[in-house]
Amino acid sequence: MRAGDLRSIFDRQAEGYDRRWARAAPVRAALDLVVGAAFSTLPDDARILAVGVGTGLELAPLSRAHPGWTFTAVDPSPRMIEACRRRAEEEGFAPRCTFHTGTLDTLAPGPRHHAATCFLVSQFITDREGRADFFRSIADRLQPGGRLASADLASDAGALRDMTRLWLIATEGPGVNEALVDRLHAVYTSEVAVWSPGLVADVIERGGFEPPMPVVQVALLHGWVTRTPAGERPA
Ligand SMILES: C[S@@+](CC[C@H](N)C(=O)[O-])C[C@H]1O[C@@H](n2cnc3c(N)ncnc32)[C@H](O)[C@@H]1O
Structure with missing residues (x-):
């Protein structure tokens, strides 16, 4: 999907x-x-990069458990970043956040992060090289041995x-019809790289990480944790 189309889709979805x-x-x-x-052994002052942060669902629990951590929240959708900022203000961790509206390549250079999250984002990149490059751009922002979820x-x-049918029923409730399953199945084999x-x-x-360890699967949703190699990386 083109970047501009994605941005307007997620701007519309933010609320x-x-x-x-x-x-x-x-x-x-x-x-x-x-x-x-997976992140529990990071230092008390760890820097966390949240790529495609959306409304900040993944930041809230980390911020509660680790009052010394700081967060770089990155998302190309202005409405998503606004929703994330609102959550951070309501939950009191906004002073520990840097909000960046844009993709990772437009984030100003800064100290490398100890870890990154990237939830439900890379699936929108439908070519293999582009998706590997996207993960490489995350690896480049991490310290040696930096973790990725x-x-x-x-x-x-x-x-x-x-x-797809199971996921739809689980996330939207009963009453899902086959026409909807067909439509979403078509999306998952074209515009979204499932x-x-x-x-x-x-x-x-x-993209520059160690072989990822699968840690979660619920129907379609899969989660992995991994890290960049421990040795020094070229600057
Ligand atoms: C399905 S939402 C996931 C949001 C959040 N991570 C979550 O798990 O709830 C996908 C998010 O990724 C953002 N996004 C899409 N393409 C991106 C890219 N190339 N780099 C960073 N974020 C991107 C979208 O704007 C959207 O907010």
Whole structure:
């Protein structure tokens, strides 16, 4: 999908985004639990990069558990960044955030981060090289051994239609009809890159990370944690 189209789609979704995800709160909780564990040994003053932060759902639990951490919240959608800023103000962690409206390549250079989150973002990049480059741009912003928690929709092609139906019922409730399943299945095989979990992990690795460890799967949603190699990286 083109960057401008994505930005206007997410600008439109920003206001109702949290409501749409409300039924999937247990899925988010599972993701938050393992990401919290994967990041638990970071220093008290760790810098966290949140790529495609949306309304900031993934930042809130990290900010509560670690009052000394700071966050760089990056998203090309102005409305999403505004919603994230509102959440951070309401929950009191806004002074620890830097908000950047734009993609990662437009973020000013700064100290490398200890870890990054990237939830439900890379799936919108539909070519393999572009998706690996996207992960490389995250790796470039991390310290040696910097951690990444990544989540995307994924499925083996043969199971995708059934998984799509299951995901729709789980996230929207009963009453899902087959026409809607067909429409979303078509989107997942064209505009959104819902690839096999193995292929997504391979692309993350090609972007400069160690082989990702799969840590969560609930229907279509998959989560991985990994890190950049520990040795010094070229500047
Ligand atoms: C499905 S939402 C996920 C938001 C949040 N991470 C979450 O899990 O709730 C995808 C977000 O990624 C942002 N996005 C899309 N393409 C991006 C890119 N190339 N770089 C950074 N963010 C991007 C969108 O604006 C949107 O806010």
